[in-house]
Amino acid sequence: MNLVPEPLRGYQRSWLARDIIAGLTLSAVAIPEVMGYTSIAGTPIVTGLYTIIFPTLIFALLGSSRLLVVGADSATAAVLAAGLTGLGIAGVTPGSPDWLAFAALTALVCGGLLIVARLLRLGFIGDFLSASVLIGFLTGVGIQVLSGQIPDLLGIPKGKGGWFEQQWHWITSLSSISPGTFAFGLATIVIIQLFKRFIPVVPGAIVAVVLLTSISALADAGAHGVAVVGAVQGGFPPIGLPSGLSWSDVSKVLPTALSCSVLIIAQSAATSRSFAFKHGDAVDINRDIVGLSGASLAAGLSGTFVVNGSPTKTQILDEQKGHTQLANLTMAAVVLLFTLFFTGLLADMPKAVLAGIVFLIGVSLIDLPGLQRLWRRRRNEFVVALITAVTVFAVGVEQGIILAVVLSLLDLVRRQYTPGDFVIGQNQAGEPTYLPALPGTQSLPGLVVFRYDAELFYANANRFADQLESIISAAPDPVRWVALDCGAIDDIDYSAGVTLANLVNYTRARHARFVLVRPDTRLLATLRAYGTLDAIGEDNIFPTLADAFHAYRAGSSLAGDDSAPGPEQS
Structure with a gap:
């Protein structure tokens, strides 16, 4: 029995130094990023660090992807916050112990749902969110995330009510801006953008955190009206079930956990698949679901919130030439050391610094290039993306996920209901031609x-x-043969089988012959089971288009008809 985790099998010694360096670099990016995600999830800052300790370890042991980085994610954090806010339970408010308990319970339920998804082999669910819907969804999350950080960047209280009411609140409160807070927030954004533009190998976020936290401590910014993080309780992640909850609370978080599960499968599958294809690795989405379920369970049992596969952190790992999950294990070890010994350094960090980091994360989620491509190439899918985006930030993230799934399924049904259909002819060289x-x-x-x-x-x-x-009845010449090209028809349900049998009777009533071209063995077996093949006749099956055209011409010649060699249209 091979006890080596799948992502580490075939490990080469030459990869070790690069994996460790990639893991160290990744931790420098991930630490400030996951701390920022806690402002979205409404949980204590240290819980962000917890998301990349045990969840990362468990995925490395159980998943199949060599590169996928698992941890806190802005989209799932937004879904979680929206779901817990919607519970409307007294005492369950962002930052409270009860809120954190419900967040951990959501992660546990999400892990259970992912186990069910793996047992039922539901990895294909990730394919049911179209690219246009995902562009719209992540764009909507990005707008919601960045707009939610504006009050903290300006040092003004957050507004109540819906998204539009919250935006109107800060717009009408600009006279109350805290200059010191705004200076720290603006400096964070400028530093990160400058490093990204001119020194991309150095993580600008960690530079901003270290530099601005030092300035805050030296200037005693907290005593001058700048909101700071304050004491951060570090230490080893708490292990155990969330306290103060019962089995009856599972049903309360089930809708939120289900939304997170769908998003996790879709986003993680897309990320894992894209990087695996890039490096020629095999893709096992169902195996990754095992790792993701274990990661969510580990999150729920270690006092933090639901985790997801991160496209941004995975991209960083790939850019740093990381080869395997050993890089992620290195990151987890560094974060654990930081959590055990160095969280005291965060006390003087201005909250505006975290807000600036998360603001830029929100900006990065807005896929303007993707929206532009949809506008130029597929206007109807651009409208779908736009509707999804507006629903996410204006109505709610959970509602946006539901709409995203519904729109994707409707698009699938639309494509099946109105596919391309053609009348096939032959040119002078005997090659098929396709006319509407x-x-x-x-x-x-x-x-x-x-x-x-x-x-x-x-x-x-x-x-x-x-x-x-309509084609048969409007044909310029009396139709003697009707040939159905089955090249794109792999299956046919019973209702369609009855319809096809009626079409056979219709063509025969018009003294025409009905034939099948290029049917595969599965389709023939299905039609034989329905009895439809008996009505068509075994001698009316042709393996290729050329055979069908040749047989028709041969029959027409015997009948004394001079058939034209190409397609005709009245």
Whole structure:
């Protein structure tokens, strides 16, 4: 039995130094980043550090991805905060012990749901959020995240109510800006952007934290109206179930945990797959779900909130030439040491510094290039992305996830309901030509070869039949052959099988022959089980388009007809 974790199998000694350096660099980026995510999740700062200790360790042992970095994430943190706020339970307020207990419980339930997803092999769920929907969703999260940091950047109280009310509150409170707070927040943004622009190998966030926290301590900024983090209780992560909760509380966090689970599968699968393909590695999404479920359970049992695969931190690890999860284990070890011995250094850190870090994280989530590409190339999908984004920041993140799933499924149904359909002809060289399937189009005089680029099922069967009937009835010449190109039809449900049998009867009533072209063995077996193949006839099956055209021409020649060599359209 091989006890070596899958991501570490085949490890080469030459990778060791690079993995350790990559892990050290990653920890310098991840420490301020995950502390910033706690302002989104509404949990104590130290809980952000906890998300990249045991959850990272468990994923490294159980997952399959060599590079995927697991830890706190802005999107899942926003979903968590929105869900817990929606509970409306007295005492469950951001930063309170009860809030943290419910956050940990959500992580445990999320881990359980991911286990169920793995047992049912539901890794494909990640494929049901289209790229346009994900662009819109993450853009909406980015707008919500960055706008939520503006009050802390300005040093003014946060407003109540919905998103628009909160924005109006800070806009009308600009006269109350704290100059010192704003200076620290602005300096954070400038430092990070300058390092990103001119010295990208140095993590600007860690430079901003160290430099501005030192300035704050020397100037005693906390005594001059600048809000600081204050004492941070470090130490080893607490191990155990969240206290003060019961089994009845599981149902309260179930919707939030379900939303997080869908997002985790979708985002982590996309990240893991993209980096695996880049390096020629195998992809095992279901195995990654095992690692992600273990990571969420570890988060819930170590006093922190739900974790996710991080595209930004994974990109950093890849840029630093990390090879395996050993780099992530190095990061976890560094963070554990920091949590045990150095959290006291954070006491004088201005809250505006964290707000500046998170503000830029929100900016990075707004995918303007992706939206521009959709606008230029696919306007209808741009509208879908825009609707999703507005729903996320204006209505709620959970509602945005529900809408994202619904829109993705509706898009899938739309594509199956209205696929491409063509009438296929042949040019002088005998190569197939494709014309839009419009009434009056035919392949040859008396021949219609119809291609429908989708599987046939109950929802699109009648549209398929209506389309083919309109082509047959409007053909310039009396139709003697109707050929269905099955190259894109792998399966057919019973309702569509009945519709197809009716089409066979329709063509025969018009004294025409109905044939199948390029059906695979699975489709033939299904049609045989329905009895539809008996109605069509085994002799009316052709393996290629060329065979069907040749057979039709041969039959037409015997009948004394001079068929034209190419497609015709009235």
